[in-house]
Amino acid sequence: MRLDVVSIFPEYLEPLNVSLVGKARSRGVLDVRVHDLRDWTHDRHHTVDDTPYGGGPGMVMKPEPWGEALDHVLASGAPGHERPVLVVPTPSGRPFTQELAVELSAEPWLVFTPARYEGIDRRVIEEYGERLDVREVSIGDYVLAGGEAPVLVMVEAIARLLPGVLGNAASHQDDSFAPGAMADLLEGPVYTKPPEWRGRGIPEVLLSGHHGRIARWRRDQAFARTTGHRPDLIERCDPDALDKYDRAA
Numbered sequence: 031m032r033l034d035v036v037s038i039f040p041e042y043l044e045p046l047n048v049s050l051v052g053k054a055r056s057r058g059v060l061d062v063r064v065h066d067l068r069d070w071t072h073d074r075h076h077t078v079d080d081t082p083y084g085g086g087p088g089m090v091m092k093p094e095p096w097g098e099a100l101d102h103v104l105a106s107g108a109p110g111h112e113r114p115v116l117v118v119p120t121p122s123g124r125p126f127t128q129e130l131a132v133e134l135s136a137e138p139w140l141v142f143t144p145a146r147y148e149g150i151d152r153r154v155i156e157e158y159g160e161r162l163d164v165r166e167v168s169i170g171d172y173v174l175a176g177g178e179a180p181v182l183v184m185v186e187a188i189a190r191l192l193p194g195v196l197g198n199a200a201s202h203q204d205d206s207f208a209p210g211a212m213a214d215l216l217e218g219p220v221y222t223k224p225p226e227w228r229g230r231g232i233p234e235v236l237l238s239g240h241h242g243r244i245a246r247w248r249r250d251q252a253f254a255r256t257t258g259h260r261p262d263l264i265e266r267c268d269p270d271a272l273d274k275y276d277r278a279a
């Protein structure tokens with residue numbers, strides 16, 4: 031998968047060289063290219079923003095540098111892969127969910143446009159929306175100073191789904207929010223050695239070797255945690271996904 035990121039803070043994207051995403055890059059699973067938006071400015075001060083039409087606080091990112099940057103990135107597409115999905119991080123976007131991460135992980139090419147200030151001149155989104163699949167996406171109900179941290183969040187969520195990136199393919203099968211048997215339930219607690227730490231032991235059932243009882247216990251823990259932390263997930267879950275034990279709880 032190829033990923034391009036255009037930003038006025040390319041150094042903010044340095045963590046893409048680290049850990050899981052960094053390893054995917056060095057293994058050739060990911061081709062990540064970070065671009066400095068200011069490379070497509072032509073004035074002495076490398077200006078990327080200006081005051082908003084209609085007045086109001088803050089600044090708006092000018093369309094011309096974005097247009098030149100995106101034209102440059104699009105022109106570098108390999109034959110057969112000329113049209114990336116354009117991911118535009120914005121607090122006014124659609125929610126970024128595990129479902130969207132799965133969908134985007136199937137794309138050969140994603141281009142991210144993290145903005146600062148009050149966002150990008152609307153005409154840029156209109157212009158590329160005529161040629162590309164454009165997704166305006168928010169990572170949650172809070173406001174950040176810019177889209178770079180959301181890009182790191184989204185790339186990590188997407189990269190770990192790519193074949194050959196996680197050591198163990200089974201390790202995301204029962205993730206919180208993964209589709210499947212534990213769908214819509216948060217993951218419960220986990221334990222490892224030593225068997226006793228500061229006087230605290232391990233739940234007996236996990237030492238029993240009884241796979242049926244262990245699965246039952248994990249499911250009950252997941253249900254209890256979801257009820258406590260995210261009652262909204264229980265409300266909207268398919269009643270058939272709850273079993274008789276859950277309903278009794």
Ligand code: 6GU
Pocket residue numbers: 118119120121167168169170171172173174175176177180
């Ligand atoms: Cl994608 N951008 C900004 N600036 N703030 C956010 C966000 C994105 N998602 C949640 N808050």
